[in-house]
Amino acid sequence: MHAFDVLGDPVRRRILELLAEREHASGEVVAVIASEFGISQAGVSQHLKVLREAGFAQVRPEGTRRVYVLDASPLRGIDDWLERFRVFWPHKLDALATEIARGKKARGELGD
Structure with missing residues (x-):
């Protein structure tokens, strides 16, 4: 998926804004996105998957949690x-x- 296609979705842009502030556990992202956009945990997980696969986010396990962090590499391509x-x-x-x-x-x- 092209970077502009990824950023074309307001939910994914909002998730990137959250990750630009600091790393977040997936549950934190779900709580914010669900309250702001009214989508389910499964829906948020799909958006996080798109961000991971497009290189905008990285995830690491931390006990039972999955922690997401912004990867700005694709943003450099957009900036270019x-x-x-x-x-x-x-x-x-x-x-x-x-x-x-x-x-x-x-x-x-x-x-x-």
């Missing part, structure tokens, strides 16, 4: 692919900064 598009970003980001400054000035938040 995005590099060709970064040339378009500075202008848009500069325009956004200008609009934010205008809004702050209009609200009297700037010291100018």
Whole structure:
């Protein structure tokens, strides 16, 4: 499965966000994802399997628990692919900064 296909799913993106914070036992991931998305333990396990098989997560047994940790390697490939598009970003980001400054000035938040 291509990295963008993996990241196209909001549940898997959320799991990666959790793993980016710190490693998590599978039960912790299930608890968060079940409460936020209303999916079963089996459904979360399938998403974790996709993340493992695509290289986004690694798992290690710890007693009776399975602990998941983020593997950022596939993200580097995405970052490399995005590099060709970064040339378009500075202008848009500069325009956004200008609009934010205008809004702050209009609200009297700037010291100018």
